Every structure is written in structure tokens, then in C-alpha cells.
């Protein structure tokens with residue numbers, strides 16, 4: 001593997017963890033890893049810090065117009081960067097931004113594209129990767145046949161390790177045209193909460209078993225003690241107990257935390273579709289027959305209104 005480009009995403013001036021995973025994944029593939037970053041909100045230190053995770057160089061398109069996910073322009077910039085460094089492979093996060101960007105780069109570069117990649121490619125007699133399909137219930141092995149290849153990796157597909165070192169940051173001037181800015185973001189609405197749900201390492205999620213919005217204080221307190229984001233099942237957000245951006249599942253946010261705690265959630269297949277790439281799942285439910293227990297690593301059969309306060313107290317005491 002000669003040269004790999006990694007598209008890195010940022011939020012609030014920090015590189016997202018999913019992009020650090022993309023760099024770790026590219027580094028584990030071997031070869032020289034170059035990252036590409038857009039906008040002027042990320043500091044030079046943050047960018048050179050990508051060397052700690054396996055990038056040797058960072059191409060920075062340092063333009064204020066590119067601060068907010070400008071999909072067409074990002075795709076143009078990435079295609080030009082791939083040409084410049086002679087990259088045969090692009091690695092990026094399988095995210096709401098990464099997916100539309102990767103599709104456009106695939107068209108521009110006539111590349112083979114695979115999303116939801118879960119493991120490093122096998123290059124024995126070709127180039128094939130394993131991807132997750134049917135919302136995590138099965139895997140497919142896919143052969144990539146074009147000279148240029150794009151891998152959109154699923155969260156937790158690579159372990160982020162600190163390797164030491166720093167990357168050279170170079171300003172990269174890409175040529176953009178009007179078509180690259182034909183779709184404009186006119187306003188954005190930020191989700192509330194300190195920790196973004198799709199990026200969270202720990203998620204505490206509540207379902208209809210919590211009976212009403214007035215009972216969410218104990219969920220928030222537990223989440224605060226754990227440094228977790230809060231989530232919920234679909235009926236909970238449909239009933240307005242919680243905001244829609246907290247709804248986890250097939251039709252909501254897909255999460256891949258290290259720890260997902262499901263409280264008073266039955267474990268319907270549509271909910272599981274959003275959580276089944278979590279590293280560890282803990283289920284708290286008063287019904288021992290609740291389907292969620294089948295997907296759980298650990299389970300507590302009990303009434304949430306008794307278990308949660310005790311759990312929160314125990315975590316406080318352990319601190």
C-alpha cells in the first residue's frame with residue numbers, strides 16, 4: 001500500500017473520534033497516511049496532533065467557507081488531493097457527512113466504494129473487505145476491482161492508539177467552482193447536551209418503561225456521573241418526553257459507544273438496529289423476558305426506579 005488519504009471531520013474545533021479511527025485504520029493498513037481537513041476552525045496543534053494517531057502529513061484547505069459540511073466542495077478537494085499525492089485509497093468515517101462525500105468522490109475518481117467496513121482489507125490476490133449489512137445482522141465480503149478504492153469505516157472498526165509524533169501540516173489550495181457551492185447551509189440548529197450522541201463513548205438510554213418525561217432526572221443524573229450522552233427509544237421521542245435528536249434506532253441515530261445502557265426499553269428489532277455495534281450493552285428491565293436481554297452483555301432484572309438511584313449512588317461512591 002503506497003499512499004492513503006484520510007478525510008477528517010471536526011466539530012467545535014476538534015477532530016472527531018470517528019476520524020481518528022479512520023486514521024488508525026489507514027495506519028494499520030500500512031503505507032503513508034495523509035489526512036485532509038477543511039475549514040479554519042481547527043487549530044494547527046489539533047491538526048499536527050494527528051501524527052500521534054498515524055498520519056505523517058495533513059493537507060489543510062484553510063477556508064472559512066468550508067467550515068460547515070459543504071459536501072460537493074469537500075468531494076472536489078478530496079479528489080484533487082488524491083491526485084496530488086497519488087493516493088489509491090481514501091479512508092473516511094461511515095458518517096452522515098462521510099457517506100455523501102464518499103459517493104461523490106467515487107464518481108469523480110471512478111473508484112470502487114464500500115461503506116460500513118468493519119475490518120482491515122485482505123490483499124491476498126486482490127483487495128477485499130468485510131462490511132456490515134442488514135443493520136449489523138450479517139456481514140458481506142466485497143471485492144474492490146477499480147484502481148482507486150474508497151473505504152467508509154464503521155465506528156469501532158479500528159482501535160485508536162497514541163503512537164507519539166506529530167504530522168506536517170501543509171496548506172492545500174484546491175480549485176473550486178460555483179457548482180461546488182450550489183447547495184448552501186443557511187442555518188444550523190445545534191442539538192442540546194454537552195456530549196454528542198453519535199460520538200459518545202457512553203450512552204444512557206431510556207424507554208417507555210420510565211413512564212414519563214418527569215422521570216428523566218434520574219437518567220440525566222446517571223449520565224452526568226458517567227460522562228455519558230442521553231438517548232431514548234422512538235415512542236419516547238414521539239410522545240415528546242425527549243427531543244427527536246435523542247431517538248436511537250433504525251429510524252433515528254445509530255450509536256457505537258463503548259457502553260450502551262438501556263433502561264426500560266424492550267429491545268425491539270428497530271431499536272437494536274441502532275445500537276448493535278456498541279462494544280458493551282447493559283440492559284435494565286423489570287421483565288426477565290424482555291428481548292433486549294438476548295442482545296445484552298450484562299443485564300439487571302429490576303425496577304428502574306429502584307435500580308437507577310442505587311447505581312448512581314454506587315458510581316458516586318466509587319469516584
Ligand SMILES: Cc1cc2nc3c(=O)[nH]c(=O)nc-3n(C[C@H](O)[C@H](O)[C@H](O)COP(=O)(O)OP(=O)(O)OC[C@H]3O[C@@H](n4cnc5c(N)ncnc54)[C@H](O)[C@@H]3O)c2cc1C
Pocket residue numbers: 206207208209210232233234235236247248249250251252263264265266267268269270271274284285286287290302303304305
Ligand atoms: C418502521 C418502524 C421503525 C421504528 N424505528 C424505531 C427506532 O428507530 N427506534 C426505536 O426505539 N423504536 C423504533 N420503532 C418502534 C419499535 O418497534 C418499538 O415499538 C419501540 O422501540 C418500543 O419502545 P420501548 O422499548 O421504549 O417501549 P415498550 O416496547 O413499551 O417497552 C418498555 C419496556 O420497559 C420495561 N419496563 C416497564 N416498566 C419498567 C420499570 N419500572 N423498570 C424497568 N423496566 C420497565 C418493560 O418491561 C418493557 O420491556 C420502529 C417501529 C417501526 C414500525
